[in-house]
Amino acid sequence: MKQTHIEFDLAQARAAYSQQNSKYGATYIPGSDNPLDYSHAYVVSNENLRKVTALSKNICDKVLTITGSGDQALFYTLNGAKQIDTFDISYCARVITDIKIQAIKSGTPYNQYKELIANLYKNPHVSQAPGMDEILKKLPAHSADFIRGMDGYKIFGNGLRPQSYEKYMITDIEYKQLQKILPDSFNFIWSAADQVHTKIHDEYDIINLSNIYNWAPNSFIPTLNSLRDHVRPGGYIIAHTGWPMKKQELQETANSVHKWARLGILEIDKFNISVILQRNKQR
DSSP states (O other): OOOOOOOOOHHHHHHTSSSTTOSSOSOSSOOTTOGGGGOOEESSOSSOHHHHHHTTTTSOSEEEEEOTTTHHHHHHHHTTOSEEEEEESOHHHHHHHHHHHHHHHTTOOHHHHHHHHHHHHHOSOGGGSTTHHHHHHHSOHHHHHHHHHTTTSOOEEESSOGGGHHHHSOOHHHHHHHHHHOOSOOEEEEOOGGGGGGSOOOOEEEEEOTTHHHHOGGGHHHHHHHTGGGEEEEEEEEEEESSOOOHHHHHHHHHHHTTTEEEEEEEEETTEEEEEEEEOSOO
8 A cells, every 4th residue: 555645733733732841742532623633642552462462463464553653564564564555533643653653773882772762751842852863863754743743732742751661662682673673664544443444445465453342342342344455364453452341342343243243362371462353265
């Protein structure tokens, strides 16, 4: 898929935040000016992505994944994906992904990378974070302009606190591997999960819908069914959730998709559950 051309609206982005130097960033509750479009992004994912992405190791040439903190695409790269398209309801997710790519590819030492990520969690002045002056020069124009335009607004910082990063973020060894294989960018599709099927044309080996159930439980089943024709026969939809689904909800999901997919559950730990759909090999 070619890189999608997307324009952000700086005035709308600023309006999504209650005030400059906002402590909590843009709200996740829909309201005027669609603040969800610019909600502050996670700096590090709160999922065990190392295990989730390893489920599809060597069978994931083409992947569609939620953008999130950018870590999703990094871990799929480590597991052999050749084409990775990302989507997210928030534009800020695109920006944190670009920052991570350029930090890694530019040779930033791993310890400095960790310090940068931790600093972005709490710093509303992204352009002033240690090391960002050099990274800004290498960022795609869309992300560099957004960072400068949103200076003073807390566009990052959701999710885990820095003291918990060690368990979930890429390791020093993985970082060195990424420096050799990471592409210059990932295609970004600006979309909510229940609408992404209207903006894609490809057929993927893996579609990752991490935490969609958490944020939009009522659209969970419709989203799964809307993506039926975008996962190859034998391919997988992995719908991660941070808390267990009720038995009734699992049964409703299984009943809804049974004509085209098999449903399974992987419990990584009590806070990491993956609902896995494998599309039937017959269309």
